[in-house]
Amino acid sequence: MVVIIGSGAGGGTLANELAQKGIKSVVLEAGKRLDTSDMENDEWTMFQKISWLDKRYSAGGWHGAVNHPTLPAWIVKGYGGSTVHWAGVALRFKEFEFKTKSTYGAVEGANVEDWPVSLAEMTPWYEKAELKMGVTGKTTGMPHLPWNNGFRVLAEGCRRTGRTDYNSGPMAINSVENDDRPACQQIGFCMQGCAIGAKWSTMVTELPRAEDSGFCEIRTDAMALKIEHDDTGKVTGVLYADSDGNHHLQKARIVCVAGNSIESPRLLLNSASEMYPDGLANSSGQVGKNYMCHTSTGIYAVMPEKVHMFRGTSVAGIVGDDVKHMPERGFNGGYYLEFLSLGLPFMGAFLEPGNTGWGRSFSRAMEQYDHMSGVWALGEDLAQEQNGVTLHGSELDQHGLPVPIVAKTPHNNDHAMTAHMVESTSQIYEFVGATDIYELPPYPASHNMGTNRMHADADKGVVNAYGQSHDIDNLFVSDGSQFTSSGACNPTLTIVALAIRQAEYIAGEMNAQNI
Amino acid sequence: MTIRFHRLKPSGPDHAGISRRMFLMTTAMAGVTTSAMIASTGRAFAATLDQGESATLLRMVQDIYPHPDLLAVSHYQSIADAVIANAENDAAAAKDLREGLARIDAQSQHLFGSDYIAIPDPDAREGVLRKFQHDGFFQGVRWTAYFAIYNNVDVWPLFGYQGNSVEYGGYIDRGFSDITFVPDGPSLAERMAEVQG
Numbered sequence: 001m002v003v004i005i006g007s008g009a010g011g012g013t014l015a016n017e018l019a020q021k022g023i024k025s026v027v028l029e030a031g032k033r034l035d036t037s038d039m040e041n042d043e044w045t046m047f048q049k050i051s052w053l054d055k056r057y058s059a060g061g062w063h064g065a066v067n068h069p070t071l072p073a074w075i076v077k078g079y080g081g082s083t084v085h086w087a088g089v090a091l092r093f094k095e096f097e098f099k100t101k102s103t104y105g106a107v108e109g110a111n112v113e114d115w116p117v118s119l120a121e122m123t124p125w126y127e128k129a130e131l132k133m134g135v136t137g138k139t140t141g142m143p144h145l146p147w148n149n150g151f152r153v154l155a156e157g158c159r160r161t162g163r164t165d166y167n168s169g170p171m172a173i174n175s176v177e178n179d180d181r182p183a184c185q186q187i188g189f190c191m192q193g194c195a196i197g198a199k200w201s202t203m204v205t206e207l208p209r210a211e212d213s214g215f216c217e218i219r220t221d222a223m224a225l226k227i228e229h230d231d232t233g234k235v236t237g238v239l240y241a242d243s244d245g246n247h248h249l250q251k252a253r254i255v256c257v258a259g260n261s262i263e264s265p266r267l268l269l270n271s272a273s274e275m276y277p278d279g280l281a282n283s284s285g286q287v288g289k290n291y292m293c294h295t296s297t298g299i300y301a302v303m304p305e306k307v308h309m310f311r312g313t314s315v316a317g318i319v320g321d322d323v324k325h326m327p328e329r330g331f332n333g334g335y336y337l338e339f340l341s342l343g344l345p346f347m348g349a350f351l352e353p354g355n356t357g358w359g360r361s362f363s364r365a366m367e368q369y370d371h372m373s374g375v376w377a378l379g380e381d382l383a384q385e386q387n388g389v390t391l392h393g394s395e396l397d398q399h400g401l402p403v404p405i406v407a408k409t410p411h412n413n414d415h416a417m418t419a420h421m422v423e424s425t426s427q428i429y430e431f432v433g434a435t436d437i438y439e440l441p442p443y444p445a446s447h448n449m450g451t452n453r454m455h456a457d458a459d460k461g462v463v464n465a466y467g468q469s470h471d472i473d474n475l476f477v478s479d480g481s482q483f484t485s486s487g488a489c490n491p492t493l494t495i496v497a498l499a500i501r502q503a504e505y506i507a508g509e510m511n512a513q514n515i
Numbered sequence: 516m517t518i519r520f521h522r523l524k525p526s527g528p529d530h531a532g533i534s535r536r537m538f539l540m541t542t543a544m545a546g547v548t549t550s551a552m553i554a555s556t557g558r559a560f561a562a563t564l565d566q567g568e569s570a571t572l573l574r575m576v577q578d579i580y581p582h583p584d585l586l587a588v589s590h591y592q593s594i595a596d597a598v599i600a601n602a603e604n605d606a607a608a609a610k611d612l613r614e615g616l617a618r619i620d621a622q623s624q625h626l627f628g629s630d631y632i633a634i635p636d637p638d639a640r641e642g643v644l645r646k647f648q649h650d651g652f653f654q655g656v657r658w659t660a661y662f663a664i665y666n667n668v669d670v671w672p673l674f675g676y677q678g679n680s681v682e683y684g685g686y687i688d689r690g691f692s693d694i695t696f697v698p699d700g701p702s703l704a705e706r707m708a709e710v711q712g
Contacts, residue, residue, distance in 0.1 A: 041679035044666055136710065143707045147700025148691045156697040168700070175706075185685030195681045305696045310676060312691035344676035348665035355648050358579045358657055359641050366665065367582065370675025432697060 001026065002506070003238050003252035005224045005267065008081020009495040010479035011258030012202025012210075013132075017503030019213040023510065026250055027207075028222040028240050030259070031078030034203055039084075039193035043345045046192035050084055052077040055397050056262065060387065061409035063441045067354035072406035073293070074444040075260050079220055080203025082260065083492065084193045085446065087315040088173040088200065089338060090135040091489035092126050095119040096325050097333070097380065100485040103325055104332040110382040110411055111290055112332075115484040116456040116465035125497040133200040133496060134178045136169040142176055144169030145184060148312030151339040153303055153373040157428035158319055165320040172200040172493075173313060179205070188341065190314035222248075223399055227255055227271040227280055227475070235280070235475045241399050254506060254515060256467075258478040258499075261291065261448035265389045265481060266404045268452065268462075281452070281469035281477075286462050288390060290383035291406065292450040292486040295335065295414040297421055298342075298350065298440030300374030301429030302365075307373045309341040316341070319375075322424060323488050331416040334488045335379025337425055344369055350440050365438060373429070376443075377421035381486045382411050383450055408445075447491050449483040466505040467498060474515045478502055563602050563609050564616070567630075571616045572598060572656070574632045578640050579660050585673045586664070594663045598656050608655065615652035622646055 002018055002025040004011045015027050031052075040046055051074065058064045058072035076082045096103045098115040106112070130139040137144065145168045147155065158166040169175075173190070174183045184198040197204040210216035221243035228249065229235045237251040257264045265288035269279040279287050316339045323334035342350065347369055352362055387409060391402035426437050455461020458470035467482050469475040478499055480491045487494070509515045564572065573595045577588070602609040622643050623631040634640045647653045664670055671678050680686055692700065701709075 041681050138710050141711055143703065143710055146692060146703070146706070148686075149694045152692065152694065152697050152700055155700070168706075184687075185681075186687040186691040187681045187685035189680070303696075305694065306675065307694060308675065308677075308690065311680075311686035311689070343678070344671055344674050345666040348661060355654060355657075358648070358661075359645075360578075360581055360637060363580050363582055366580075366674065367585065 001252055002254045002256060003028065003250050004256045004258060004478065005238065006030075006081055006258035006260065006263070006479060007079055007202060007207055007218060008076070008258065008260065008479065009083050009086075009202065009492045010499045011256065012080065012083065012206040013496050013499035014256055014258065014478050014503055015216050015218070016202075016206035016210040016213075017500055018506065019210040019215040021503065021507050022215060023507060025210075025216050027210075027216065027218040028224050028238060028250065029079055029081075029218060029220045030223040030263075031076070031220065033220045034078045034080055034084060034193070036193070036195055036197050036204065039189075039195040041187065041189045041192065041195065043192060043343045046189075050076045050078050050193065055395070055403045057392065057403060057405045058408075058444075059405050060407035063354070064408070064444055067441075068444045071444045072408070073260075073262055073448050074446045075448065079207060079218065080201050082446065083201035084203050085191050086201070086490070086492050087190045087340070088171045088313070089315050089318060089490040090130065090133060090170045090172040090493040091318070091336070093119060093122070093487040093489060093494055094323060094334075097485060097487040098122075100333070100380075107332060107382060107413070109384060110413070111385045112382055113453070113455055113460060113484050116454055122494075122497060125501045126493065128500050129493055129497040130170070132205075132500070133172040133493070134174055134181070135172045135493070136175050140178075142174070142178060145171060145173060145175045145313060145316070146186075148186065148316045149307050150309035150312070150341055150373040151317030153307055153432055154317060154319065154337070154339050154375065154428065157432045158321070160431040161428055163319060163321040163428070166317060168317045171313070171315070174198045181205075184313060186312040188310050188312060188314060224259070224267055225270070225399060225401060227257075227267065229273065229275065229280070229472070233275060233472060235472055245399075254474045254476065254510075256476040256478045256502075257452075260479055261451045261481040262389050262404055262406055264477060264479055265451040266391065266401075269389075269391055270401055276471075281462050281471045281475055283471050284455075284459055284462060286453055286460065288451050289385045289388040290450040290453050291387040291389060291408060291448070292381040292383055292483065293408060293445030294378040294447045294486055294488075295381045295410070295417050296376060296378045296442045297418050298340070298374060298376055298443065299422055299425040300347075300351075300372045300438045300440065301425075301434035302368040302371050302436040303373060303429075304371075304433045304435065306370050308370055309373050310343055312341075314341050315339060315376075322420075329416075329420055331413045331420065332382065333380030333413070333417070335377055335417060335421055336488050337375040337377050337421070337428075340374065340376040342374075347372075350443060351438060353441060365436070368436065375425055377418075377425060378447070378490070379417050379421065379488045382413050383453070383485060384409070384411055389451055447480070447486070449480040449486050449491055452477045452481040454482045454484045467502045468505070476502060476506070563599050564613065568613060568616045569595065569599070571619060571631055572612075574640070575616075575619065575644065575656060576660050578637065578644060579657050580664050581637065582664070586670070590663075590670075594660050597663065598659050601655075601659070608652075611652040612655075615647060615650060618647060619643060
């Protein structure tokens with residue numbers, strides 16, 4: 001029996017892959033059951049309905065420690081995890097992004113390392129992920145989505161400034177009917193959960209299929225509290241709480257942790273024992289460290305005519321021209337510009353977050369809402385040891401577990417990259433006549449990575465190239481916390497590709513009686 | 516190239532008078548604010564705020580999110596009423612609110628020698644409020660106003676936001692790609708060609 005903690009991109013994919021191989025699993029999902037009928041076209045309603053709102057603290061030098069003090073991350077608690085909320089951008093890492101230490105060299109103040117896998121090794125797994133998820137592009141032959149107003153403005157600015165790498169894909173949103181799911185109706189509200197299932201999520205694909213196979217049981221409202229182990233050090237099961245607060249022990253031959261990059265290290269740390277006083281799988285001391293969430297900013301331009309950016313897919317196009325390592329720009333790594341619509345409520349909340357977002361200039365900006373097009377710029381966030389997840393010394397959550405504190409302080413690399421993002425985006429929009437440009441500080445992170453990093457060397461990382469912990473053979477990490485570096489791109493496709501690959505590895509090791 | 520960094524546009528003049536859109540607004544808001552509008556004339560706030568304090572609160576709400584060309588005063592009054600109603604159920608909040616409004620007037624007297632509502636320059640009034648923007652009473656008023664304006668389906672059309680779309684079949688046939696000041700995107704045939712072969 002494999003016990004998988006979390007039902008998102010990593011856990012949900014792993015459960016279905018194992019199920020299709022006839023390997024039994026139980027998925028422990030902390031949140032409630034969700035389906036497409038729960039998805040409403042309303043930003044705050046869905047925020048309240050699906051977000052992970054258990055007590056957490058935001059710390060460190062980023063603005064959110066002040067402006068979002070209890071919301072370090074914007075992720076989902078529920079059946080399907082954060083694949084309910086993701087926008088569908090399905091990009092692959094570039095080769096150099098797997099080899100950041102080799103490419104960048106040592107970076108002062110950062111903890112940059114190479115992945116123990118390469119793009120060449122990952123390419124067949126990326127292809128399997130793209131086929132599974134129905135990603136538009138050459139692997140599937142599905143055309144990219146039609147261009148909406150907001151992206152057409154951005155694309156024209158890209159054309160006029162000599163850029164060449166801009167398109168409405170690759171997206172894991174059906175441009176045509178595919179895999180028993182309908183084609184996109186340009187509804188918008190992708191990040192509030194696709195109401196028709198045109199967007200891939202484990203909620204609509206992997207989880208129901210795993211359950212239908214007869215090899216997987218998914219328990220919702222099941223919060224993992226502690227991973228148990230025996231005298232030999234192997235993990236033996238997971239203690240969890242049900243919705244009434246009753247505790248249960250689920251025995252396991254293998255445990256796979258996929259609770260996103262805050263809960264996964266938190267669970268390993270909370271599972272400390274006499275044998276593992278620093279937490280499970282933590283002989284390297286890297287559990288909970290190297291938290292990365294992408295260097296990011298929102299940039300919104302006011303155009304001379306109405307745009308109505310909210311019409312159509314939320315992330316309607318991707319600009320990749322700046323995803324390259326050019327140290328002469330003054331920073332390491334690259335970044336994407338992704339057209340992203342916000343509804344009026346979220347624009348009002350994120351245009352100027354915190355106590356100062358009001359007044360005459362704020363209100364005038366809001367009156368320009370229907371003339372706006374904008375991007376979410378996201379780029380490589382260098383790992384730093386001091387950025388990470390620690391446990392509160394005294395405060396406990398509703399399950400009696402120490403509340404996690406998520407610390408994030410930007411590196412100088414982030415400041416230099418952010419300035420470049422703003423300059424590039426301003427140029428693009430000014431070449432189509434933008435009259436005003438607003439820079440929004442980072443949102444609470446939906447891309448959370450690195451807190452159980454992969455490394456070939458057991459002293460420098462928590463897991464090996466298959467997500468298997470260096471310390472305990474039958475304990476795996478199956479989510480984005482495995483990432484050695486963040487890359488510039490959205491993490492989901494890589495999480496799914498790694499989960500498919502991990503399932504193959506687990507099946508092989510089980511057959512060989514190695515675990 | 517230097518960055519043109521127009522983070523916040525300098526304040527221009529507010530639009531005065533009642534515009535056509537404001538009349539539309541009054542109609543659109545009827546279902547939501549009728550009771551508040553009717554109540555606002557004869558309502559006794561003595562339990563929580565006196566008449567002067569109520570006037571200061573109304574001006575404050577208008578200065579926090581000023582949309583004089585879009586929103587009728589009655590809408591701001593309904594927000595002020597909601598703030599007062601909340602305070603009526605919470606003695607500590609009511610005390611905070613009254614003391615906060617008094618501090619706004621004291622600061623106005625200190626800087627301009629007049630009560631807050633008598634300061635004619637809107638930027639000067641905003642400056643007075645900025646001093647108190649981190650206070651609990653201020654943020655309570657501010658977030659009440661935020662939700663009543665930017666998260667209000669009846670107000671959204673005035674900002675050009677259309678909200679819920681799935682029940683109308685999305686925007687695929689309702690203008691998701693209807694602007695004319697930039698070129699069209701690629702056709703389906705072009706999008707098919709780029710991913711095949």
